[in-house]
Structures are given as structure tokens and as C-alpha cells.
Amino acid sequence: MNETIVKLRLNQQQLELMDRTIAQGVAPDRAALVRLALREYAASRKAETAGSSR
Amino acid sequence: MTTRKITSEWILEPGTGKAIELLKGQVLRIEQVEGGQCADFNCFNLHDYKEFMHCGRTRTVHGFHPTKGTFMWSAPPRERAMLYILEDTVGRNDVLFPRCSAYVYEAAYGFSVHTNCHDIQAEAQREYGLTPDDVHDSFNLFMCTGVDADGHAYMTRQTTKAGDHVDLLALMDVLAIPNVCGADVMKTSNFALKPLKLTVFEATEADLASVPTTPVLASQRTPKDFKNPVIKSDRGLRRDPDYRPEFPNTPIVLTELPVALTAEEVTMLNAVKLTDIYGDDDAAALRDILFSWWEERFLQAHAGAPAIEA
Structure with a gap:
């Protein structure tokens, strides 16, 4: 599968917030959390755009 | 409903303020006598004046016009709910403007002496040993303000009537200091200084039950948590040679x-x-x-x- 690697630079506090979010069961690991965030954020923006064009 | 037990009453004359020991569970009512009068308000922890009401924190939590059902918060690192607004018959208060000062009236209007909230607060607070430097940003009751399109705060006239009031329930022992705003050449109090009525009464069980619970967190620090818990008592600033940043x-x-x-x-x-x-x-x-x-x-x-x- 054709994948693109993006290397996020995160500090210990940002990682702590991510880990606490993961501990709630939101995503299985840090990379998965980032991908979930991207998909949901993009979907939300798409929905906003569709709403404003109506 | 249980009858409220009144413990003290005052009429606050124009140009004056009053420092009041308001104990936990007591309510201070600040009431219009004629209507159309702004009241500035300061508040300190009665047992540690370094904890004081913080308009900045209060406005980030409750917006520019806190009213019934909101709190007055103390400054970081304490950040505790000091007072609860139990009643507000008008619903138009301000945490945008600082208190008016002698400088404002001299610089903008040419007065060598003029009633102003900073000096009125300082004089009222002097009864408890505080100095003019201890006066803090005021919570401005009944003050009608907003923000214009350019981002500037503005004030306009108010529509309060006799009997309109705000009830402040103490959630800790505080020194509460209301004053009659000294601005008579601005719209703040409709270009006139009028008296205000102050009443202290004991909160009822129903009053106390109406207060939402607020968090108790480790980040709400008190002097026992400070690396330097001693209040500095002289004016000059000198470097501590033993200081190591942490x-x-x-x-x-x-x-x-x-x-x-x-x-x-x-x-x-x-x-x-x-x-x-x-x-x-x-x-x-x-x-x-x-x-x-x-x-x-x-x-x-x-x-x-x-x-x-x-």
C-alpha cells in the first residue's frame, strides 16, 4: 500500500494528553489517534463547507 | 421560603465606599436607591489579602457581563470561587473596564481632584491596613458596557431603577468593598452620583443549595505550596543569590x-x-x-x- 510518512514533533506534555486520550479507548496508539483526528477533523470541515454552501 | 435574617445595613453616600467583613454563608446585597448608579467592587480573602478577586479569570469563565448564577474567582494560583452571584435583577455588570482613577480625570477632563473609584477604594480599604497599591481591577456592578467593531470597550447609560439589586453570596470569609462609582462626567451612572444601599444577611438553606459545586484541584495553590511563602515587606527588588530556577x-x-x-x-x-x-x-x-x-x-x-x- 502506498503510504506517506509524516513525522510529528511533539513534546512530553502533548504526548501525555495523547496518552490520556488513548487510555480512554479513543484509539489504540498514538499514530492511530493522529489518523483518527485527521479523518474526523477533515470530515467536520467538509460538513461545514457543505452546510455553508446550502 | 425561610425569612432572611439581616445583620447589617448601610447607605453608601456618593463619593464613598465601605469595607465589609462578609463571612462564608453571608450575602451582601448592593441595591439601587434612586436607580442609575454604578458600583465598583473589590474583594479579598479576609484571612490572606494576597488572594483577591480577579476580573481576568472571571471574564474568561463567565464572559464580559457576569450575572446571576456565576462566580467571582480569585487570581492564579489560588483560582477559587470567592463569591456567587445569587441574584441580579438587572443582569448588566462589567469586567472589561478598570476602576476610574485620578489620572483619568486629570488627563482627560483637567480635574486636579475628582471622585474616582481607585481613590475611593483605597480610602475604604485603608480601614483594614491596605494601601493604594492593593486596590485591584474592579467588578463593575450595573455598568453597561460592550466592545465596538474596532475592539475598544465602550460604556453607555444604564436603565436600573430603585430597588434593583445584586446579591453576592460569600463562599469564603472575605473583605468585600463596594463603592459608589465616582464618575459623574461619563455615561456610567447617567451623569449623576447617587447613593447605594448595602445589606448583609444570612443565606438561607435554599440559597446555599442553589450554588453549583466547583472543582477542588491540586493546581489551586495556597502559600503552603509556595517555594517562597513569605510576603515581601519592603519596596525595593533585589536578586536572591541562592535562586536556582525550578x-x-x-x-x-x-x-x-x-x-x-x-x-x-x-x-x-x-x-x-x-x-x-x-x-x-x-x-x-x-x-x-x-x-x-x-x-x-x-x-x-x-x-x-x-x-x-x-
């Missing part, structure tokens, strides 16, 4: 997190990334998306404000 969570260390994106996810990233801010730095753009998403999904309070539900 900033929390330092050093800040960056960790690289590789994230494999599918072609579809790259398309999503390209569609929403902020190139005007991050240029071609996709890692920074994706980090922005991560924490923007987190705010949208999990943040309970307004950005920058603490959550106040316990």
Missing part, C-alpha cells in the same frame, strides 16, 4: 512520532492543512489538526478558560 516540566523535550498516512488521508490533509501558517511543513500542520480536533471533541470550557463543573 520551572515545572522543563526541559521541554521533543519526540518524533512517525505517522503513516494512506493516499486518501494525504488528500484529507492537503484539503484542510493551514498552508498560510505552516507552509510546506506537513508535520506542523498535522499537529495543529490533532490538537484542534482534540479541542473540538473533548474541551468542556471555552478555549483558555478552566472548566468549572465539579
Whole structure:
């Protein structure tokens, strides 16, 4: 599968917030959390755009 | 409903203020006598004046016009709910404007002496040993303000009538200091200075039961938690030769997190990334998306404000 690697630079506090979010069961690991965030954020923006064009 | 037990009453004459020991569970009513009068308000922890009401924290939590059902908060690092607004018959208070001062009236109007909230507060607070430097930003009751399109705060006339009042319930022992705003050449009090009535009464069980619970957190620190708990008692500033910095969570260390994106996810990233801010730095753009998403999904309070539900 054709994948693109993006290397996020995160500090210990940002990682702590991510880990606490993961501990709630939101995503299985840090990379998965980032991908979930991207998909949901993009979907939300798409929905906003569709709403404003109506 | 249980009858309220009144413990004290005063008429606050124009140009004056009054420092009142308001104990936990007591209510201070600040009431219009004729209507149309702004009241400035300061508040300190009665047992530690270094804890005082903070308009900045209060407005980030409750907005520019706190009213019935909101709190007055103390400054960081205490950040405790000091007073609860139990009743507000008008619903138009202000935490945008600072108190008016002698400088304002001299610089803008040419007065060598003029009633002003800073000096009135200082004179009232002097009864308890405080100095003019201890007066803090005022919570302005009945003051009708807003923000114009250019981002400037403005004030306008108020529509309060005789009998309109705000009831402040003490959640800790405080020194409460209301004053009749000294502004008679501004719209604040409709260009006239009028008296205000002050009443202290004991809160009823129903009053106390109406107060929402606020968080008790480790971050609400008191002098027992301070590295330097001693109040500085002279005026000059001198370096402590033994000082060694102990900033929390330092050093800040960056960790690289590789994230494999599918072609579809790259398309999503390209569609929403902020190139005007991050240029071609996709890692920074994706980090922005991560924490923007987190705010949208999990943040309970307004950005920058603490959550106040316990």
C-alpha cells in the first residue's frame, strides 16, 4: 500500500494528553489517534463547507 | 421560603465606599436607591489579602457581563470561587473596564481632584491596613458596557431603577468593598452620583443549595505550596543569590512520532492543512489538526478558560 510518512514533533506534555486520550479507548496508539483526528477533523470541515454552501 | 435574617445595613453616600467583613454563608446585597448608579467592587480573602478577586479569570469563565448564577474567582494560583452571584435583577455588570482613577480625570477632563473609584477604594480599604497599591481591577456592578467593531470597550447609560439589586453570596470569609462609582462626567451612572444601599444577611438553606459545586484541584495553590511563602515587606527588588530556577516540566523535550498516512488521508490533509501558517511543513500542520480536533471533541470550557463543573 502506498503510504506517506509524516513525522510529528511533539513534546512530553502533548504526548501525555495523547496518552490520556488513548487510555480512554479513543484509539489504540498514538499514530492511530493522529489518523483518527485527521479523518474526523477533515470530515467536520467538509460538513461545514457543505452546510455553508446550502 | 425561610425569612432572611439581616445583620447589617448601610447607605453608601456618593463619593464613598465601605469595607465589609462578609463571612462564608453571608450575602451582601448592593441595591439601587434612586436607580442609575454604578458600583465598583473589590474583594479579598479576609484571612490572606494576597488572594483577591480577579476580573481576568472571571471574564474568561463567565464572559464580559457576569450575572446571576456565576462566580467571582480569585487570581492564579489560588483560582477559587470567592463569591456567587445569587441574584441580579438587572443582569448588566462589567469586567472589561478598570476602576476610574485620578489620572483619568486629570488627563482627560483637567480635574486636579475628582471622585474616582481607585481613590475611593483605597480610602475604604485603608480601614483594614491596605494601601493604594492593593486596590485591584474592579467588578463593575450595573455598568453597561460592550466592545465596538474596532475592539475598544465602550460604556453607555444604564436603565436600573430603585430597588434593583445584586446579591453576592460569600463562599469564603472575605473583605468585600463596594463603592459608589465616582464618575459623574461619563455615561456610567447617567451623569449623576447617587447613593447605594448595602445589606448583609444570612443565606438561607435554599440559597446555599442553589450554588453549583466547583472543582477542588491540586493546581489551586495556597502559600503552603509556595517555594517562597513569605510576603515581601519592603519596596525595593533585589536578586536572591541562592535562586536556582525550578520551572515545572522543563526541559521541554521533543519526540518524533512517525505517522503513516494512506493516499486518501494525504488528500484529507492537503484539503484542510493551514498552508498560510505552516507552509510546506506537513508535520506542523498535522499537529495543529490533532490538537484542534482534540479541542473540538473533548474541551468542556471555552478555549483558555478552566472548566468549572465539579
